[in-house]
Amino acid sequence: MSSDNLSVSSMTMPITSSAQHKSFWKRYKINSGLFFVLPAVFMYLLFVAWPIISTISSSFFDWDGISIEREFIGLKNYIDLLTRDRAFRMSVTNNVLWAVISISVLTVVGFLVAYMLNQGLRLRNLYRTLIFLPTTASLVVIGFTWEFMYRTDGGIVNQILTFLGLESWIRLWLADAGVTIYAVMLVGIWSALGSWVVIYLAALQGIPQDLYDSAAVDGATGIRQMIHLAIPLTMSTTRALLILGFIGAINQFGLVYLLSRGGPYHASEVMAYQVYDLAFKTNHTGYASALSVVLLMISAVVTVIQLILLRGRAALFG
Template sequence: MEYIGFSNYISIFQDSTFWLSFRNNILVVLASIFGQIPIGLALAILLNRKLKGAKFFRTIGFLPVVISTVVISITWRMIYNSEQGMLNNLLESVNLGFLAQNWLGNPDYAIYAILVTIIWQFVGLYFIIFLSALQTVPEELLEAAELDGANEWQKIFHITIPSIKNVILVAVILCISGSLKTFDLIYVMTSGGPAHSTEVMATYMYSATFEGLSYGYGSAISVLILIFSLILILITTKVLNAKKD
């Protein structure tokens, strides 16, 4: 064995594939925060009311969270199939066949196709979290606001959302930490391809460690994943706490 100091980290920062995987990870984080959180919150607000069949829709909304990631990956890979996939067939059926693509085989579209799957998979988790939080908002506040002439949008933005700000902060932190360790779904759907276009730091770490047998290099990538996660969580906490103050 030979001590090499920070050589692995220097190599990583000069590695274009690592920076591509880092960019893809940032896209996953942004898609999760601005996709999963707003959609989950909107669904929670909608289904927090006394609607017919609300319990059924709550169950359906949470279902993707409890389904195996491998099953989800294979299902969406079939949906995106360029020849027999449901998405391209749907586009053909509504005379939009010119939009049909090889969704997972085209480096320009593959990462965005996966982002849609990631958002769909975890919306239900945040939907349930927000639904539980909404049930703790005092009815007296909402009734008082209604008596003062507040409409539904005003009650949502001035009472409901401020009342569950701490829960939203926790959800954002969960979103960031979960996004930066995304691995299994991408590995099953594309294995980081084509041409590393869907590579994220976790899949790149795995391929460097177990396929390239560069254990030190893979360990260095793991350390950077931890550091980037902590930095993003600290920044998010500071920003949201500043807005709360």
């Protein structure tokens, strides 16, 4: 019996092995599907994942980014960053301010404008287009235009304040340590408002008319419909926008670079601007890498929160 078995198995060996061979591919599902996704995955690994890993590694070195030699210093860059770097604390404060203020303004104004646009006005598409226009412009265009508007010699911002009788509000908008970050932030809000409005508008248009009708039957009209119906039903959109807004706020670079170069005296610096300054102006590449890693880790934490939230509402948009 056992010898029979043996002989059978030895005879069928080649066949068995080829069958096993086949089942190896099948069992581990290595099939054409992989070849469909690998090119995209390869590009992502090459230009995003691998560089991030190499940045993490260079964050443990004292390195100027150019020379071949670099000195391993362990966590020193991180310790310096978190305990001794006053400019970093300033940047973090500005990023947090940016997140809190711009997200609050954009959520409230963005929702209200979208709600008004959803009332079936005849000119709603015109309003929407005008409000949305800044979203299509390059940051360089936006930066030069607002720098020109904030000028102290005849800039339109001060002209308007004078016209409104608010001369006492006039400031050196881009050179006053107390106001520059807010002046830059206003430009950010102006350029982002259009996309918040459009996103809220899409969410509001997704609410079936029946719900408004039955709310009206129950006596809810006007403002009360907005509070009890529209705001709760667009909550998932608000949540997504909060996360997008937060990601935008901690990645601010362009407007700060174009309008104030982080000045005066670092007063309007944000984390990404500091990375730029350290890596590309003063060649502290190792230190800049550590700062980049901190920035990316904040993004990663937010990503995880985002993915957890997404799972909760996958059914809504799947």
